[in-house]
Amino acid sequence: MKRAAVYAAVAALLVVPAFLPFDYYVNIASQILIAGIFAGSLNLLVGYGGLISLGHAGYLGASAYVLAWLSTRAGFSHLWASLGAVTLTTLMAAVFGVLSLRATGLGFVMITLALAQILWGVAYRWVSLTGGDNGLSGFGRPQPFGIDLSSATAFYLFVLVFFAISFLFVSVFVRSTFGAGLQGTRDQPRRMQALGWDVWSTRFVTFVVSGFWAAVAGVLYADYNQFVSPHVLALTNSAEVLLMVIAGGAGTLLGPIVGAAVVVLLKNVVSAYVTRWVLLLGLVFVAIVLYMPEGLVPGIERLRRRTVRTGTRA
Secondary structure, eight states, X not given: OHHHHHHHHHHHHHHGGGGOSOHHHHHHHHHHHHHHHHHHHHHIIIIXXXXXXXXXXXXXXXXXXXXXXXXXXXXXXXXXXXXXXXXXXXXXXXXXXXXXXXXXXXXXXXXXXXXXXXXXXXXXXOHHHHOGGGOEEOOOXXXXXXXXXXXXXXXHHHHHHHHHHHHHHHXXXXXXXXXXXXXXXXXXHHHHHHTTOOHHHHHHHHHHHHHHHHHHHHHHHHHHHSEEOGGGGSHHHHHHHHHHHHHHOTTSXXXXXXXXXXXXXXXXTGGGTOTTHHHHHHHHHHHHHHHOTTOHHHHHHHHHHHHHHHHHHO
């Protein structure tokens, strides 16, 4: 009942931005949801699979670039361009998964980083294909069922639908038998192998699913900005989404959402008043690691239980 109440409160909170009178805050809410989908996809690897990736921005950026290229250069409609972007990026994630899962630990981190940097180099240097520093633009937002998504509120509700689908999928995924096996491979891979689980295949499927949802986030990212540049593939974006997962609470459903909200708000709201907002972001992260090393969501829950326990004793 408590968990249901928390999810109901979060759902109600997500609907609130649709009624805000200022587009600025509605747009920030859209960014938070897109970042939440992106962070949730990485959380499948980091939180539930125990695989730390420093190249996750590669899938977000690749999907955004494919959508932009198919829309502007190839002349596809937005629907087919979006489907093509998600499909091709998911296939790329499968190829990258075969390469990355040849190693674990630090080796896995370095392979994912190297693959993402290759994508960044292609986007930066292959000017005829990607536009180089100028990026790709000239495509608009979709119009599903004839609905105009040019307004901030309409686009927020559009993103909210995909966010709800992704959250529901991840929730079912991690609580299924496969999800339990995935967490077992994270904690005791040798024991899970002895029990008959194919550890590599379990991690590979999770890697591909993670890439799929990152691709969905990439399509929404491109729709929101209506512009794609090599910056979306940069190492800073991969580190930023990893920060969201760790700060919010890896291995929890709400953690990546909370982490995404913290990072996006610091980038957009606080940066308007504080010049060195990156320093502030670093200090916030250090404070979280020191006082809530498990992340904000598990840390707040721990403090709540301690408060209740103290009150009961009194």
